[in-house]
Amino acid sequence: MLSVSRRVLMAAAFAAALTPAAALPVRAQDLPEIEFLYSPFADYAPFFVAEDLGYFEEFGVDVTLSPKGNTAETIQMLASGNIEAGAATWASSLFNALDRGATVSIIATMARMPDTVPSPSPFMVSQKAWDEGIRTVADLKGKRIGIPGPGGFGMYSVAKALEKGGLTIEDVEAVYLPPPATAAAFANGGLEAGWSIEPFAHQLEKQGLGRRLVEDHTFGTELGLIAFNQDFVEENEDAVVRFVAAYLKAARQLDNGGWQDDRILEIVSNYTGTEPDALRGIPYTVRSEDGAIDMESVREQEEFFRQRGALEYEGLSDIDGVYRRDLLQRANDLLASKK
Known part of the structure; x- marks a missing residue:
């Protein structure tokens, strides 16, 4: 945990580096802690890297990474407000929850399958x-x-x-x-x-x-998403933007050769329980550079579950109603301002 005085100093330095358009008028000591649910898989690596290389701290957010259960459990905990944030796969339980009005906000992609083999999910x-x-x-x-x-x-x-x-x-x-x-x-x-x-x-x-x-069956498929409790987002947009900016920084590092860094292999090893040498050279999931979600891929998965009779509603779920593209854009702008 950061001390209050250290958070104040961080906030002052951070604000000074921002352009007027990107400045976020929230003091760091006012930002709440964020507990984020993860699974011990390599596709969650950006969160591990952002935490252990200090990117969350750099952007002024206090994050705790906690291991989780399945997607349904994650969405339930987010919707009920028992947790602030987490990542989940696109699943019938998520689509149904969104149709029922679950109080979650979707912010960015978590991972997608690459267009190449070998596949990270064969x-x-x-x-x-x-x-x-x-x-x-x-x-x-x-x-x-x-x-x-x-x-x-x-x-x-x-x-x-x-x-x-x-x-x-x-x-x-x-x-x-x-x-x-x-x-x-x-x-x-x-x-x-x-x-x-x-x-x-x-x-x-x-x-x-x-x-x-x-290995060539899911090229380009959206694997998962980053979601927050909706009430938390409405009250703490600044914290969400900073969290996503730190995530994007780590994701870009990984997607641009970061997996060749021994420090990163050690970090991911600690969270996945896999020896660093076993992580070296394996295929990895990727992300769009700006964190945007490929909605066509998501709709294909939604239709698959509809054909299986797993959806409780007709038509398309209102993903656009909870997908906060505005906050994702602010996170990209914030990250750009730090260069």
Whole structure:
């Protein structure tokens, strides 16, 4: 925690560096603490870097990173005001919550899939299944497939991978389990294939437990978003802008060669429980430079869940009504003013 006196000094120095158009007339000691929910995956790296390299402090915000459960839990905690901020995947639970009027504000993208292979979120087949002759997606009909949950990006990603072999989710036996549990399931024959994400995908390969089967199924897909409690945003726009500016600084650093920095590998290792060497050279998710969300990709995922009967409403959810593009722009302007 920053002392009040240190926050005052930081605020004064920070304000002096701003142009009149970008200046934010809030004293640092007035900014509230922000608790942010994260998952121990490599795609959350910008938040880890912003915290440990002091970018949140540089922009005058006091942030605590806390591990979380699933997307539904994150949105529930945000909507109820039990937490200030968090990241979540685009999921049926989120779309339904937005339609019911959940009090959350969406601020920026958290991560998206790159347009290249290898993929940071491949569809993998177990080595055991491979040895038994399962070499294509079509071979998985009737087999057990690991999916992190019934209504999130993992489900969408697996469905897109199965399409490569002319299959649907209904053609396989869905087994819901988190990515860290896939290794044991692959080893004991509990799964023939499943969704994965870095750094777990690399670990499966390194341990000889799994192989990448499909990697070109989700090019450019929006993976997740940054959201805040809506009431918190209305009362603390300055703090949100500063948080996002720090996040964007870290994200740009990562997306422009930052993964080659040993300091960053050590930081991400501490949050993901993965050895730095295991993080070196693996594929990573990316972000738009300005943090903007590709709404076409989001709508494609929404339609997927509608076709599965997972949505409780007709038409499109009112994402535009809670997507604070104005605050994202202010964060970009603030970051630009610091150069």
